[in-house]
Amino acid sequence: MSNQIKKRKLEKNVQDNLYFDSYSDVTIHEEMIADHARTNTYRTGIFENSSSIQGKVVLDVGAGTGVLSIFCAQAGAKRVYAVEASSIADQAVKIIKHNQMEDRIEVIKGTLETIDLPEQVDVIVSEWMGYALLHESMLNSVLFARDKWLKPGGLILPSKAELYIAPINDLVVEDRLNFWCTVKEQYGVDMSCMSEFARKCVMNNYITVNLVTVEDVLSHPSKFAELDLYSVTVEQLKSVKGPFKCECFGSSAVNALCVWFTVTFPCGDKPLVLSTSPFKQETHWKQAILYLHEPVDVMQDTLVVGEVNMYPSEDSSRHICIDVDYTIGQDKKHSKTFSIPDGYLEPQQLPVAT
Known part of the structure; x- marks a missing residue:
């Protein structure tokens, strides 16, 4: 075996260890459980499918604290296998015992790809979504479970994912860019020459995870991709892409594109x-903001068209990159590649399946 291959494997192991370690602190689980839109939608979705769960065997992929496993047991599942690779699995055991569910829920500590189950399952449930849907690449484990453990005709919860994009005017960024032109009036020192430097720093190539207000959105959203969890393959996740077309509501300046799922x-x-749209109830996923090279003025019905391509980073398979080709009105076509910077995701910021 070559040193290069050994290095690649070591790097992936390090990535996985860092990923699972990030779920060992209470803060992240507190944030997930407290996300009412997320947790209550899963609870409702499980209970609404109780006729397909009663008396059946369920696999919870990335079980976290085990709350989804408990929902499934409450919905009548005969047996639930709660698979969790991080040390939070020890707390899941306590929670399940505290709720007197240990006779129906078995916590299995390990990665989905390495554990063994004693039987095929009727249902797979998982909260696998990350920022911009695909950051973290946990969906790969769900598809692995589907192909190896799900019975023909079995149920997957949730069963479909969709990605949307819309142009926005981020007023905070606009104020930051204009700030350097106001310094002279306040202090008698002309610092307007800082504007170009500020623009490069602020409108960078990073995916910014933040809340977008409804007032900032400049058009109806455009769906650019859809994933059917019954049929999508791991190979297809290497490039999730599609075109988009948006018509602006009125006069403004587009300084970013906003992605949600x-x-x-x-x-x-x-x-x-369960929607992470800025038009819906706030979730911990917020929205993914992609800042353009520079702001572009638009008017009523100005077209914003292009294509989005999402794919795993070469540096870390758990990190997502987003390529965007876009044209605004009569402006020329632009291209920009975005990624989430190293060190951005502290443990309390990472989404988790609980």
């Missing part, structure tokens, strides 16, 4: 949707 639970005639 939804996941859907099958619930009879009216599916249940």
Whole structure:
């Protein structure tokens, strides 16, 4: 075996260890459970599918504190396998015992790809989504579980994910860029020459995770990708892409594009949707903001068109990169690649399956 291959494997092990270690602190789990939109939608989605869960075997991928496993047991599951690789699994055992569910929920500490189950399962439940949906690459483990452990015709909760994009005017950024032109009036020193430097620093190539207000959104969203969890493959996750087209509401300046996602639970005639849209209830995922090279003025019905391509980073398979080709109105086509910077995700900031 070559040294290069050994190095690659070591690097992946380090990445995985860092990832799972980030779930060992209470703060991140507190944030996830406190996200009412997230936790209550999962609870409702599980209970609404109780007819498919009663008396059945469930696999909870990335079980965290075990709350989804308990929901499934409450919905009538005969057996739940709660698989969790981080040390929070020890707390899940205590929580499950405290709720007198240990006869139906078995916590298995380990990665989904290395553990063994004594039987096939009827249902897979997982809260696998990260920032911009795919940051963390936990979906790969869900697909591995689907292909290895799910019975034919089995249920996956949630079963579908969709990605959306819209142009925005981030007023905070606009104020920061204008700040350097106001210094002379306040202090008698002209610092307007800092504006270009500030623009390069602020409108950088990083994916910024933050809340976007409804007032900042300049068009209806455009869906650019959809993932069917029953059929999507790991190979397809290496490039999740699609075109988008937005028509601006009125006169403003586009200084960023905003990306968010939804996941859907099958619930009879009216599916249940968990949305991270700025038009919906706030979630811990917030929105992913992609700052353009520079602001572009738009008017009513100005078209913002292009294509988005999301793929794993070469440096870390758990990190997402986003390529965006975009054209605003009559302006020329631009391209920009975005990533989440190293060290950005502290343990309390990482999304987790609980």
